[in-house]
Amino acid sequence: MKSTFDQIDPRCEQVARTLGCSRFQAFSLVVFPEADRGMITALTLAWARSLGEFGPLLIFAGSTRMKTEVLSTSVFLEMNVGNLEAAVAVSLIMVVGAVIVLVLTRLLGGAADERVARPRPAGVGPDALGDET
Amino acid sequence: MIAVQGLSIVAGNFSLRDVSFTIPQGGYGVLMGKTGCGKTSILESILGLRTIQSGRVMLGDRDVTELGPALRGIGYVPQDGALFSRMTVRKQLGLALEIRGVGPQKVKDRVEQLADWLSIRHLLDRYPRGLSGGERQRVALGRALSFVPRVLCLDEPLSALDSETRAQMCDLLADIRRRTGVTTLHVTHNLDEAERLADPLFRLADGRVEIVPRAAHGAA
Structure with missing residues (x-):
């Protein structure tokens, strides 16, 4: 599971933050589905x-x-x-x-x-x- | 307006000290420099994605230095687009508005408006996988513009495109500037791109940002 999260491009989370997501939203809406x-x-x-x-x-x-x-x-x-x-x-x-x-x-x-x-x-x-x- | 005042960044052995420059309201600033000289670090500092040692970042009359990226209201297009693989193009274009509590009908209208504008209507129900480089960057641009930001930051958005697509994207970026009046910082190391779009052009060398006079653009 760790390697799955390690492989996700951190840029996706960063972009989500600039779109207005909180850390939790960035994780739940973008990072979690990617994994x-x-x-x-x-x-x-x-x-x-x-x-x-x-x-x-x-x-x-x-x-x-x-x-x-x-x-x-x-x-x-x-x-x-x-x-x-x-x-x-x-x-x-x-x-x-x-x-x-x-x-x-x-x-x-x-x-x-x-x-x-x-x-x-x-x-x-x-x-x-x-x-x- | 984007104003960077006395910005200092330290990351391991790399450091930038006392970087200052200003892009006027509605301007299209292009920041050039060699690979690894710190262009992206400056951009990330403006976006709030990188911790700075000292200095200030002003957007218009707002000091956003202490604000997180979500509160700065800056549209961001990274080099590869960084599209969300599990969301359709339509969902990605509407995400920022949904987070802001905009109603479904207005989100739909805005998504369709962006899709028509960026010529990606036929892609709305597709996932990012399989999109071409130009299509990906159009989607990323639409996503960044969806919430009508006053400032747009582009990190080498055209570097992975062929020359024809790059020329089309340059036209599109110029059109975006004309239509929205958004103040833009575009990081690149491509001189053609810079000459076509820059107003003003900056050069980052030896840790200092200098403005390049229009007459000397070719020598930047």
């Missing part, structure tokens, strides 16, 4: 990373059936009771999920690579519009 694909990619990767989390979940959340059970701990639980078919099925669900995430990341990342109460802002108000032509 949309990078943010989605980052969120997707974070989700994928959490999908496969196992050790910390086992220690801090436990692996109680139907209560704190998640995909990764399900595999562990099914293996422990000897239900190999269920363990394989859950593993395949995780594999398919991971593949989908990788494809999405690739698509979104590729598309992103192709893209290269405050004081009233100064300037003449709406009444003066049209005077110049």
